Amino acid sequence: MNVAxxxxxxxxxxxxxxxxxTQEKSYLLETRLMPVARRHGLKGLEELxxxxxxxxxxxxxxxxxxxxxTNESLFFRDQKPFDQFQNVVLPQLLVARAATRRIRxxxxxxxxxxxxxxxxxxxxxxxxxxAGWKVEIVATDISPEMLNKAKAGLYTQFEVQRxxxxxxxxxxxxxxxxxxxxDAGLRSMVTFREFNLLDHPRxxxxxxxxxxxxxxxxxxxxxxxxxxxxxxxxxSKDGVLYLGGAETVLxxxxxxxxxxxxxGMYQHADGVPAIKTD
Amino acid sequence: MKSCLVVDDSRVIRKVARKILEELEFEVxxxxxxxxxxxxxxxxxxxxxxxxxxxxxxxxLEFLKAMRALDNGAHPKVVFCTTENDLEHIQEAIQxxxxxxxxxxxxSEIVESKFHQVGLL
Numbered sequence: 001m002n003v004a005x006x007x008x009x010x011x012x013x014x015x016x017x018x019x020x021x022t023q024e025k026s027y028l029l030e031t032r033l034m035p036v037a038r039r040h041g042l043k044g045l046e047e048l049x050x051x052x053x054x055x056x057x058x059x060x061x062x063x064x065x066x067x068x069x070t071n072e073s074l075f076f077r078d079q080k081p082f083d084q085f086q087n088v089v090l091p092q093l094l095v096a097r098a099a100t101r102r103i104r105x106x107x108x109x110x111x112x113x114x115x116x117x118x119x120x121x122x123x124x125x126x127x128x129x130x131a132g133w134k135v136e137i138v139a140t141d142i143s144p145e146m147l148n149k150a151k152a153g154l155y156t157q158f159e160v161q162r163x164x165x166x167x168x169x170x171x172x173x174x175x176x177x178x179x180x181x182x183d184a185g186l187r188s189m190v191t192f193r194e195f196n197l198l199d200h201p202r203x204x205x206x207x208x209x210x211x212x213x214x215x216x217x218x219x220x221x222x223x224x225x226x227x228x229x230x231x232x233x234x235x236s237k238d239g240v241l242y243l244g245g246a247e248t249v250l251x252x253x254x255x256x257x258x259x260x261x262x263x264g265m266y267q268h269a270d271g272v273p274a275i276k277t278d
Numbered sequence: 279m280k281s282c283l284v285v286d287d288s289r290v291i292r293k294v295a296r297k298i299l300e301e302l303e304f305e306v307x308x309x310x311x312x313x314x315x316x317x318x319x320x321x322x323x324x325x326x327x328x329x330x331x332x333x334x335x336x337x338x339l340e341f342l343k344a345m346r347a348l349d350n351g352a353h354p355k356v357v358f359c360t361t362e363n364d365l366e367h368i369q370e371a372i373q374x375x376x377x378x379x380x381x382x383x384x385x386s387e388i389v390e391s392k393f394h395q396v397g398l399l
Contacts, residue, residue: 079394157363157381161388165395166368166379175365 001029005049009033009064012052016065017142018198018223032067039063066143069218073111075163076118081213081242081264086122088262089240093208094129096238103135106204106234108197108212110139113150113190114163115211120186121168138204140195147192153182197227201234208236213264214244221252228253232268241266280398281305281322285315285338286330286359295328295359298386302399312336316344323350326398328389329376331360331367339374346375355396359384 009029010021021029030045037048040060051057052064076082093103107116116139123135141147160169160180173180195204197215210231216224231241232255241256242264243249249256249266259265282304284295289310296306307324309315313336315327327345331338338358345351355377360367363381371379377396380388393399 074391158388161381161384161391163391166372170365170368170372 001026001045001049005046008049008053009068012061013065013068016061017069017196018227019069019218020220020223021068028068033064036060036063036067066145069142073114075114075160076165077115077163077213078245078264079163081211082118082122084262084265085119085209086126089209089265090122090126094133097208101133103133103209104205104207105135105137105209106201106207106211107137107139107190108195108201108210108231109215110141110150110192111143111146112155112159113139113153113192114159115139115213116150116190117153117182117186118163119211120189121172123189124172124186135189137190138193138207139190140193140204142194142196144194147194150190151187151192153184153187154179155181197230198223199230201230204234206234206236208239209242210235210239211242213242214247216243216247216252224252228255232256235268237268237271239267239271279303279305280325281307282326282328282398283307283309283315283318283324283354284328285309285312285333285341286328287311287333288330291330291359295389298389299328301386302390302393312338312341312344315341319345319348319351319354323348323353325354326393326396327354327356328359328380329356331358331362331371339371342371342374342376355393355398357389357392357396 006026013019013021033045033048037044042048042051052061097103105119110116116137119137123130139150156179160173169180172183172186193204212231216227219227228249235241240259243266245264255269256266257269259267282299284292284306286292286295287310292308296308299306304326307318309318311333329338329342338360342356356375357378357380358371358376359380359382361382368379378392380392390399
């Protein structure tokens with residue numbers, strides 16, 4: 001691909017999703033965009049770029065953005081955040097929210113649903129403690145295709161073997177043909193919504209917990225700060241933000257600070273910590 | 279260094295599994311069926327066992343039950359690795375003492391993630 005076409009595509013993807021396509025990632029263009037080109041009856045990436053430039057085809061541009069922003073996802077990714085959720089965050093939220101008995105969780109950039117569904121399984125495992133509580137999980141993604149996949153809760157044999165303990169597979173999934181489908185009851189615990197992280201999340205409401213893991217790494221500094229500002233506006237004063245293992249707020253924003261002793265967890269810089277660490 | 283016994287009647291599978299496990303820094307021992315594996319366990323109990331189901335002489339499930347009945351039989355983490363991919367087989371394996379279950383085909387990522395889950399990594 002020539003430099004001008006690469007620049008054109010990366011600008012287009014950046015404008016629409018915030019995702020920064022660096023030259024090292026250019027190998028992704030071919031594997032991800034060839035299927036898009038084929039679907040649109042175009043011979044290759046050159047013709048695809050030409051069509052975008054000449055016709056400004058909205059559907060094509062949408063498909064290109066979607067193909068470039070789709071990420072691999074696994075159940076209980078990194079494990080540690082889920083252990084923290086189960087052992088530290090949730091027990092303390094049960095105390096802090098005892099008056100309202102209501103907890104709202106946002107899984108931002110949920111891809112095909114593994115993250116929110118992992119939370120559902122944990123909550124279900126702890127249901128004895130959760131009686132009378134209303135836990136709302138809102139999962140968002142920029143890609144309607146990913147959201148449809150997530151809503152169906154249907155996964156390949158490969159996908160259910162990535163991070164998901166076998167006991168949970170047996171307990172919460174049904175085999176349908178060569179795929180595995182998450183129990184309808186668990187699926188109904190999650191509200192899926194199309195949402196672009198560049199937009200302001202106030203339309204989603206306020207949250208006690210936000211999972212925004214392994215998304216910011218794809219953004220440049222100003223975009224990271226912009227997204228974190230939005231999250232800070234909808235996160236309760238004692239709420240917790242989860243970022244991915246390779247992500248940090250340091251040098252990006254002073255609105256958040258790390259939770260002492262809990263890797264990957266952040267709280268409002270001026271907020272009351274709901275999470276006590278001793 | 280932790281040890282892992284790979285039990286599979288296919289030499290190719292054993293070779294693939296050995297390569298993956300050695301990269302994860304396991305000392306690998308191989309057995310071609312359940313009875314060979316049982317002899318191995320009697321002489322030296324491994325930390326982990328990657329276990330096929332369908333094998334000649336003694337199958338994986340029979341081996342698992344016999345191995346768990348040995349003196350030190352509770353020690354190894356057992357991960358089934360088989361083409362049997364239906365719920366009934368998985369449930370039977372867990373009830374018989376398997377810790378995890380891999381449905382073939384598998385890759386290094388799946389092995390690594392399952393070994394993490396059972397605490398071998």
